[in-house]
Amino acid sequence: MRITRKAEFSASHVCANAAWSAEENRKVYGLSANPNGHGHNYVLEVTVEGDPDPVTGMVFDLRELKEILNQEVVEPMDHRFLNREVPPFDHVVPTAENIAAEIWRRLEERIRREHHGVHLANVRLYETADLYVDVGAES
Amino acid sequence: MTLTRRYRFAASHRLHADALSEEENRILYGKCNNPYGHGHDYVLEVTVEGVPDSSGQIADRASLDEMVRGQVLSRLDHMNLNQDVREFRTLVPTTENLASLIEKMLLEHWNLPARLARLRISETERNAFELEIAR
Numbered sequence: 001m002r003i004t005r006k007a008e009f010s011a012s013h014v015c016a017n018a019a020w021s022a023e024e025n026r027k028v029y030g031l032s033a034n035p036n037g038h039g040h041n042y043v044l045e046v047t048v049e050g051d052p053d054p055v056t057g058m059v060f061d062l063r064e065l066k067e068i069l070n071q072e073v074v075e076p077m078d079h080r081f082l083n084r085e086v087p088p089f090d091h092v093v094p095t096a097e098n099i100a101a102e103i104w105r106r107l108e109e110r111i112r113r114e115h116h117g118v119h120l121a122n123v124r125l126y127e128t129a130d131l132y133v134d135v136g137a138e139s
Numbered sequence: 140m141t142l143t144r145r146y147r148f149a150a151s152h153r154l155h156a157d158a159l160s161e162e163e164n165r166i167l168y169g170k171c172n173n174p175y176g177h178g179h180d181y182v183l184e185v186t187v188e189g190v191p192d193s194s195g196q197i198a199d200r201a202s203l204d205e206m207v208r209g210q211v212l213s214r215l216d217h218m219n220l221n222q223d224v225r226e227f228r229t230l231v232p233t234t235e236n237l238a239s240l241i242e243k244m245l246l247e248h249w250n251l252p253a254r255l256a257r258l259r260i261s262e263t264e265r266n267a268f269e270l271e272i273a274r
Contacts, residue, residue, distance in 0.1 A: 095195035
């Protein structure tokens with residue numbers, strides 16, 4: 001059974017590859033390459049999978065999941081300039097794909113370490129209502 | 140990893156199967172069979188699958204937008220599906236058939252490095268049709 005919890009954070013970013021010229025970055029990323037950054041209200045949907053515990057009837061204690069999301073994602077990223085304040089985005093371009101992959105890494109490791117019999121199944125990150133990225137175990 | 144982009148288009152249609160009688164069409168399609176047609180604000184989600192390239196992107200947003208606008212939206216938005224879209228002159232414009240047509244429109248001209256993985260169309264907020272694209 002899969003359960004999904006949602007979290008939100010607002011952050012600014014610039015999409016630019018340091019190895020490329022300003023002109024190349026503008027061509028690849030368009031407005032997202034504007035050097036002083038711009039922001040989004042990111043919406044994160046995290047899905048975990050497992051069997052309900054026979055005693056509690058729960059796959060995962062949602063309060064614990066909320067706390068993990070807060071510690072690993074919301075506290076470090078909310079109201080931050082990702083490129084300047086949140087590694088690895090000082091050297092990894094904070095596209096929706098790369099942010100989603102980083103969130104997957106942070107959550108997958110922690111859930112695997114601390115919660116047996118449950119695994120992270122999917123991370124969906126909305127950059128806007130019209131653009132989202134899904135990361136699963138196979139990616 | 141997949142990336143999904145959401146698009147919108149408005150179109151009218153009438154559901155009517157030529158192989159069935161007037162009475163059978165009315166029973167089968169109900170209000171959707173009303174003779175002068177009616178419209179929807181369709182929402183189309185296009186999902187592509189791949190690995191981020193050196194730009195950190197699975198698909199360049201501008202190229203994906205250009206593909207969907209050029210192949211799909213320019214032919215469907217603010218159109219009467221039955222009358223303005225050639226394929227629907229002989230095919231009932233249900234959302235199922237619309238999903239298959241959009242798959243065909245995109246695959247015929249697909250030139251992005253990422254694979255077209257899924258289409259999802261909502262005709263209204265209360266229904267959705269999903270099509271997984273075969274590998």
